[in-house]
Amino acid sequence: MTFSSLVLTLEDSAEQRAGVLARLERDARITLGMPFEERWLPVVVETETAEEGESVAEFIRDLPGVRFLDVVMVDFSAGEC
Amino acid sequence: MDRRDFLKTTAMTAATLAASRLAYGQAPVAAPPVSSGSGVKWNKAPCRFCGTGCHVQVGVEGGKVVAIAGDPKAEVNKGLLCVKGYHVGLALYGSDRLTQPLLRKGDKQVPISWDEALDIIATRIQKDPKGFALYGSGQWTIPEGYTASKFVKGGLGSNQLDANARLCMASAVTGFLATYGVDEPAGCYDDLDACDVLIMWGNNPAEMHPVLFSRVIDRRSRGEKVTLIDIGTRRTRTSAFCDHVLRFKPNTDLAIACGIAHLLVEEGTWDKAFVEANCAFRAPSEPATLQGKAITFEEYRALLAPYTPEHVEKLSGVSQKDLRMLAGLFGRRDVRITSLWCMGVNQHTRGTAMNSLIHGLHLLSGHFGKPGDAPTSLTGQPSACGTVREVGTLAHALPGGRVVAEEKHRHQMEDLWNVPQGRIPAKPGYHTVQMWERFSTPSDKGGDIHTLWVQVTNPAQTLPNRHKLVDPSRKLADKFLIVSDAYPTETTRIADLVLPSAMWVEKNGMVGNSERRTQQWFKMVNPPGQARDDAWQLIAVAHRLFERGFEGMKDRDGRFLFEVKQDGKPVPIWDFAHYYDVNVDAHLFEEYRKTTRIKHKDLAPYEEYVKARGLRWPVVQQPDGSWRETRFRFSGFDDPYVEKGRDIQFYHSPTHDGRAQVWFNPYEPPPESPDDEFPFWLCTGRVIEHWHSGTMTMRIPQLQRAMPSAYLEMNRADARRLGVGNGDVVTVETRRGSLELPVWLGGRGEPPEGSLFVPFFDEKLLINELTLDAHDPFSKQPDYKKCAARVRGRKRKEARG
Ligand code: SF4
Numbered sequence: 016m017t018f019s020s021l022v023l024t025l026e027d028s029a030e031q032r033a034g035v036l037a038r039l040e041r042d043a044r045i046t047l048g049m050p051f052e053e054r055w056l057p058v059v060v061e062t063e064t065a066e067e068g069e070s071v072a073e074f075i076r077d078l079p080g081v082r083f084l085d086v087v088m089v090d091f092s093a094g095e096c
Numbered sequence: 097m098d099r100r101d102f103l104k105t106t107a108m109t110a111a112t113l114a115a116s117r118l119a120y121g122q123a124p125v126a127a128p129p130v131s132s133g134s135g136v137k138w139n140k141a142p143c144r145f146c147g148t149g150c151h152v153q154v155g156v157e158g159g160k161v162v163a164i165a166g167d168p169k170a171e172v173n174k175g176l177l178c179v180k181g182y183h184v185g186l187a188l189y190g191s192d193r194l195t196q197p198l199l200r201k202g203d204k205q206v207p208i209s210w211d212e213a214l215d216i217i218a219t220r221i222q223k224d225p226k227g228f229a230l231y232g233s234g235q236w237t238i239p240e241g242y243t244a245s246k247f248v249k250g251g252l253g254s255n256q257l258d259a260n261a262r263l264c265m266a267s268a269v270t271g272f273l274a275t276y277g278v279d280e281p282a283g284c285y286d287d288l289d290a291c292d293v294l295i296m297w298g299n300n301p302a303e304m305h306p307v308l309f310s311r312v313i314d315r316r317s318r319g320e321k322v323t324l325i326d327i328g329t330r331r332t333r334t335s336a337f338c339d340h341v342l343r344f345k346p347n348t349d350l351a352i353a354c355g356i357a358h359l360l361v362e363e364g365t366w367d368k369a370f371v372e373a374n375c376a377f378r379a380p381s382e383p384a385t386l387q388g389k390a391i392t393f394e395e396y397r398a399l400l401a402p403y404t405p406e407h408v409e410k411l412s413g414v415s416q417k418d419l420r421m422l423a424g425l426f427g428r429r430d431v432r433i434t435s436l437w438c439m440g441v442n443q444h445t446r447g448t449a450m451n452s453l454i455h456g457l458h459l460l461s462g463h464f465g466k467p468g469d470a471p472t473s474l475t476g477q478p479s480a481c482g483t484v485r486e487v488g489t490l491a492h493a494l495p496g497g498r499v500v501a502e503e504k505h506r507h508q509m510e511d512l513w514n515v516p517q518g519r520i521p522a523k524p525g526y527h528t529v530q531m532w533e534r535f536s537t538p539s540d541k542g543g544d545i546h547t548l549w550v551q552v553t554n555p556a557q558t559l560p561n562r563h564k565l566v567d568p569s570r571k572l573a574d575k576f577l578i579v580s581d582a583y584p585t586e587t588t589r590i591a592d593l594v595l596p597s598a599m600w601v602e603k604n605g606m607v608g609n610s611e612r613r614t615q616q617w618f619k620m621v622n623p624p625g626q627a628r629d630d631a632w633q634l635i636a637v638a639h640r641l642f643e644r645g646f647e648g649m650k651d652r653d654g655r656f657l658f659e660v661k662q663d664g665k666p667v668p669i670w671d672f673a674h675y676y677d678v679n680v681d682a683h684l685f686e687e688y689r690k691t692t693r694i695k696h697k698d699l700a701p702y703e704e705y706v707k708a709r710g711l712r713w714p715v716v717q718q719p720d721g722s723w724r725e726t727r728f729r730f731s732g733f734d735d736p737y738v739e740k741g742r743d744i745q746f747y748h749s750p751t752h753d754g755r756a757q758v759w760f761n762p763y764e765p766p767p768e769s770p771d772d773e774f775p776f777w778l779c780t781g782r783v784i785e786h787w788h789s790g791t792m793t794m795r796i797p798q799l800q801r802a803m804p805s806a807y808l809e810m811n812r813a814d815a816r817r818l819g820v821g822n823g824d825v826v827t828v829e830t831r832r833g834s835l836e837l838p839v840w841l842g843g844r845g846e847p848p849e850g851s852l853f854v855p856f857f858d859e860k861l862l863i864n865e866l867t868l869d870a871h872d873p874f875s876k877q878p879d880y881k882k883c884a885a886r887v888r889g890r891k892r893k894e895a896r897g
Contacts, residue, residue: 086182
């Protein structure tokens with residue numbers, strides 16, 4: 016089990032932002048925090064391995080409506096060392 | 097709360113704090129700290145990697161680092177990290193850590209004890225102390241660098257000490273000295289929050305200082321207008337965010353700077369009041385010196401006269417329109433301009449000159465000394481500033497901005513170290529390129545360095561022209577190479593003696609980042625096997641010499657040079673079992689701190705750094721006993737050393753009159769340019785995923801996977817002409833060597849036609865066998881950014897193993 020904390024910066028378009036939220040809410044590995052100014056969204060990703068965490072982050076980074084993705088914490092206690 | 101819930105709550109807290117920072121530029125007023133409990137203990141440390149100096153929170157459980165979070169209390173990064181930073185904890189856990197001293201016997205390196213290793217080094221030094229050299233690093237902590245300086249200069253009575261920062265920021269130092277008479281930037285990262293225009297000179301912060309760059313990009317996301325200008329020789333990730341992207345022909349940046357100055361002068365848009373009050377003019381002298389010669393404004397104007405927009409366009413390839421745009425911005429008083437630069441300007445045979453010219457543009461136009469108006473050079477390594485520049489671990493330097501050439505400075509250090517007067521020689525030792533040249537030259541042909549000890553750096557991969565500077569020594573029987581490192585590297589592989597080192601939070605440490613910020617951390621986990629602190633290694637050798645009666649390691653009273661006392665009794669810190677009985681770092685730092693006043697780089701007591709996420713010097717005690725850092729040096733509103741009533745005062749002026757120097761430096765052609773035989777420019781550099789030579793980051797699986805090997809970037813038009821496709825392997829050749837590399841077209845960077853780029857992180861593909869060892873005449877910093885190359889051969893992608 017590993018956790019990553021991400022912050023997404025969403026695009027200006029309300030429609031795109033809603034699309035991102037809807038897409039992320041469907042994924043059981045992803046927990047959404049309260050967005051700031053509707054644009055900066057805290058996200059926690061819980062995965063079995065760090066590698067899976069990376070690919071989830073990559074997937075989120077490429078979603079239309081996500082302008083930037085910042086990773087702010089990585090727990091690798093159960094990851095590859 | 098179970099472990100899973102705890103970690104999840106911690107993760108959400110970290111994300112929420114960072115999101116709040118991004119949204120409002122600050123954390124919530126009652127920001128909760130990263131949670132504690134559940135067995136994970138959190139503590140602060142600066143990131144191990146770049147000179148940005150982000151702070152991380154390190155989570156430790158069961159004697160192991162298990163989590164990393166951006167530190168929301170850190171002003172530098174406000175809770176954010178880059179891809180390297182959030183994996184920094186894994187740098188400790190590569191499977192092949194060095195855990196035991198190794199001695200070369202024939203073709204093999206065989207394990208020996210620390211005791212034997214110390215004896216071997218002491219014997220080599222005793223045989224001929226003057227032929228011993230120490231080559232260190234901007235990744236040395238401040239106490240390590242101070243130990244190195246005291247060991248070599250105070251103990252051995254030699255100046256054969258230099259550091260790899262010679263290869264990355266030496267030209268920034270000489271640029272600052274030539275302009276202000278004292279090293280290091282006046283501004284700080286706060287300028288990035290206040291500037292209207294950010295000019296990046298040969299600089300790619302989106303990859304090399306990513307957290308700083310995102311600080312500016314985040315301002316845009318909050319709706320602020322910041323104009324970004326990229327002046328460089330290839331398209332980079334930074335270019336993608338810029339409003340103006342100016343491509344210049346390699347080495348012509350000096351012409352561009354002169355062209356802007358010319359327009360400011362001719363159009364009368366320079367800041368006359370600022371210049372009259374605070375500046376003087378200077379030009380190169382004959383013979384060339386760092387001080388140059390004083391000139392009048394009219395002489396300055398005449399020297400700039402040839403740099404018309406037409407002429408500069410022809411030389412540089414930058415359009416007249418863009419030159420006028422730049423001059424127009426500098427000529428405005430209603431915008432704030434920050435310049436950033438790093439290796440593109442420093443790794444340059446005209447590095448000192450170009451550094452001085454950028455400072456000159458800011459001074460001439462008065463874009464100086466207000467938040468957002470600053471010429472700011474960035475450093476690559478976490479303590480290039482703190483250790484190499486401030487402690488002075490260079491062949492000509494002494495701690496606190498002193499130089500060996502000045503008798504007064506030598507005597508001050510001899511008194512502080514309590515060693516006999518005359519111990520420190522007045523003649524500088526060898527700078528990096530010379531040191532390695534002498535090591536690679538037979539002793540009977542003038543190669544007077546017989547033993548070279550390398551700590552915290554990997555010169556076999558990072559020195560230029562390796563075939564000339566490194567490899568010959570390996571065939572000379574009387575040359576002995578000692579390397580301290582945490583992992584096997586190109587340099588440990590060719591070493592005679594390898595010493596295993598503790599790294600990052602396996603030891604106490606202090607570093608100094610690009611904005612004059614001194615940072616501290618405590619040891620959090622044990623190093624593996626017999627790996628030990630670099631400072632301990634030096635102190636242990638010093639003590640071995642002391643035991644043998646070596647005079648240099650005794651002070652004037654016959655005591656051990658590195659004696660540390662507790663309750664009035666010496667602690668045997670040379671025995672590693674007792675090294676952490678006291679805080680040796682704190683002891684060394686308090687001694688070093690006494691040296692920092694003469695250049696007004698005052699540091700606070702050690703305990704203040706324990707409490708803070710770093711403090712920017714000068715840190716000056718207030719009447720209420722608190723310690724106050726300085727954000728804007730030389731500015732009356734913030735710098736306590738500026739006389740009351742003055743807006744600006746350059747109190748270390750090279751002309752001793754409070755004035756900074758506006759330099760004229762002409763464009764000159766580079767030492768090697770493309771020709772019929774070698775028709776391409778070759779530039780080398782870094783990538784976001786890897787820290788320098790990849791010793792640590794190539795062992796972090798996530799980073800290694802993201803960028804597994806070096807590559808050759810070339811322009812699509814050149815590739816078409818040569819019939820080369822993405823992934824094909826070609827041979828890149830220069831007059832010094834050749835290397836097979838896979839081609840990457842349209843990747844994250846793209847050089848213009850006629851140019852190539854190769855990153856240097858990959859030890860399997862050593863680009864330093866090809867680079868040029870020509871260097872700047874003042875800083876002695878080599879030019880890794882331009883030499884002539886050709887591309888040959890081609891193996892189709894499928895043919896690669
Ligand atoms: S920007 Fe530099 S200091 Fe900050 S997290 Fe990345 S590598 Fe570390």
